[in-house]
Amino acid sequence: ETGVTQTPRHLVMGMTNKKSLKCEQHLGHNAMYWYKQSAKKPLELMFVYNFKEQTENNSVPSRFSPECPNSSHLFLHLHTLQPEDSALYLCASSQEGLAEYQETQYFGPGTRLLVL
Amino acid sequence: SQQGEEDPQALSIQEGENATMNCSYKTSINNLQWYRQNSGRGLVHLILIRSNEREKHSGRLRVTLDTSKKSSSLLITASRAADTASYFCATVTAAGNKLTFGGGTRVLVKP
Numbered sequence: 001e002t003g004v005t006q007t008p009r010h011l012v013m014g015m016t017n018k019k020s021l022k023c024e025q026h027l028g029h030n031a032m033y034w035y036k037q038s039a040k041k042p043l044e045l046m047f048v049y050n051f052k053e054q055t056e057n058n059s060v061p062s063r064f065s066p067e068c069p070n071s072s073h074l075f076l077h078l079h080t081l082q083p084e085d086s087a088l089y090l091c092a093s094s095q096e097g098l099a100e101y102q103e104t105q106y107f108g109p110g111t112r113l114l115v116l
Numbered sequence: 117s118q119q120g121e122e123d124p125q126a127l128s129i130q131e132g133e134n135a136t137m138n139c140s141y142k143t144s145i146n147n148l149q150w151y152r153q154n155s156g157r158g159l160v161h162l163i164l165i166r167s168n169e170r171e172k173h174s175g176r177l178r179v180t181l182d183t184s185k186k187s188s189s190l191l192i193t194a195s196r197a198a199d200t201a202s203y204f205c206a207t208v209t210a211a212g213n214k215l216t217f218g219g220g221t222r223v224l225v226k227p
Contacts, residue, residue, distance in 0.1 A: 004158070006158075042219045042220070043159075043204070045214060088156065090158055090159070103164070105159075109157050110157060112156065
């Protein structure tokens with residue numbers, strides 16, 4: 001256990017559905033991240049939140065909408081997805097502010113998403 | 117192309133043997149990190165090496181960093197079947213604000 005949980009672990013949705021992925025970290029960190037991992041592609045950073053403020057949006061399509069209500073929770077709202085959005089979505093957290101540079105990130109187990 | 121690239125893409129060894137994988141990167145870094153991922157699960161941090169360090173050990177893991185060649189290696193000694201996983205290097209550039217991951221090396225340790 002890394003202290004980062006994600007729900008659901010598996011999700012199948014149609015292209016017209018709306019669903020949300022949830023991430024919770026119990027480490028007292030103040031930065032949270034969404035990554036997308038597709039087969040045979042490097043891990044792609046999607047969004048970064050520092051102290052609940054979005055600091056990075058890596059040219060992610062608007063059908064992915066993040067929400068960070070507090071430093072412990074992060075959501076990814078999904079709507080009108082495409083089959084190519086099927087992937088493993090990973091959440092991570094880290095402690096920012098203690099060091100000038102990015103330190104270790106702690107990952108959740110991921111949500112395996114299949115879009116039909 | 118990506119900042120970090122691992123080599124080889126896949127590696128198959130017998131239990132007890134050593135496994136070595138390499139990571140090359142393009143721009144100057146502040147630190148380089150290695151992570152492990154078991155099939156379909158999250159990444160687990162293994163070790164972090166800073167740009168002013170040349171070698172680091174953690175248990176059966178040994179990481180080297182050569183900033184002149186912009187490369188790092190991860191050595192797993194006396195491998196076990198449980199070491200079967202994908203291993204990723206991730207770099208933090210001088211800008212310092214995010215990790216950039218490579219494509220990973222898939223390691224299979226046969227019992």
